[in-house]
Amino acid sequence: DADVTQTPRNRITKTGKRIMLECSQTKGHDRMYWYRQDPGLGLQLIYYSFDVKDINKGEISDGYSVSRQAQAKFSLSLESAIPNQTALYFCATSDLPVIARELGNEQFFGPGTRLTVL
Amino acid sequence: GQQLNQSPQSMFIQEGEDVSMNCTSSSIFNTWLWYKQDPGEGPVLLIALYKAGELTSNGRLTAQFGITRKDSFLNISASIPSDVGIYFCAGLKSGGSNYKLTFGKGTLLTVNP
Numbered sequence: 001d002a003d004v005t006q007t008p009r010n011r012i013t014k015t016g017k018r019i020m021l022e023c024s025q026t027k028g029h030d031r032m033y034w035y036r037q038d039p040g041l042g043l044q045l046i047y048y049s050f051d052v053k054d055i056n057k058g059e060i061s062d063g064y065s066v067s068r069q070a071q072a073k074f075s076l077s078l079e080s081a082i083p084n085q086t087a088l089y090f091c092a093t094s095d096l097p098v099i100a101r102e103l104g105n106e107q108f109f110g111p112g113t114r115l116t117v118l
Numbered sequence: 119g120q121q122l123n124q125s126p127q128s129m130f131i132q133e134g135e136d137v138s139m140n141c142t143s144s145s146i147f148n149t150w151l152w153y154k155q156d157p158g159e160g161p162v163l164l165i166a167l168y169k170a171g172e173l174t175s176n177g178r179l180t181a182q183f184g185i186t187r188k189d190s191f192l193n194i195s196a197s198i199p200s201d202v203g204i205y206f207c208a209g210l211k212s213g214g215s216n217y218k219l220t221f222g223k224g225t226l227l228t229v230n231p
Binding site: 033040042106 | 166206208216
């Protein structure tokens with residue numbers, strides 16, 4: 001079974017609809033992240049969370065909100081979807097960095113959700 | 119915000135050739151990461167670099183953390199068809215509750231058998 005799962009994998013919706021993307025992890029990591037990927041633009045950080053109830057804005061948080069009610073789950077919401085939010089969305093997790101050379105900073109990515117807003 | 123300049127944007131090579139790609143930034147990072155993304159999947163970490171000047175290998179892959187902490191390169195030797203994908207560099211600044219991982223825009227690698 002995958003360590004980081006995302007649901008749904010694909011979603012087509014209309015402008016103005018509320019959408020929630022779910023992320024679950026079985027790695028036991030405290031830190032979770034949501035990224036957006038657009039062609040030619042790499043990955044941009046939307047929100048991240050270092051612990052339950054901890055929420056931090058990333059580079060492009062406008063138009064998005066998140067919820068971290070449990071260590072294993074981090075959900076991303078689009079309150080009123082718009083066409084330029086059409087993109088691939090990735091969830092990632094990481095453990096606490098313990099020592100500088102430990103792989104604590106490594107982020108493990110989910111398989112992605114392809115969202116299309118018409 | 120800070121940006122990473124990753125080059126080249128794309129490469130089309132013959133199987134067996136060596137590949138080199140790099141990332142540069144105007145900012146200093148304390149960690150450099152290199153990821154590979156296959157179609158329809160999330161990025162997978164290839165190599166992590168934690169110290170300026172560090173040279174690390176993972177099979178046919180070799181990456182270095184630039185001495186200025188503002189750049190990194192990734193080399194792939196003797197490329198094979200399964201090396202096809204998008205390669206991303208990422209620079210990390212972290213400390214306490216401050217955390218920022220910045221990704222390059224990716225290098226699309228195509229390997230011709």
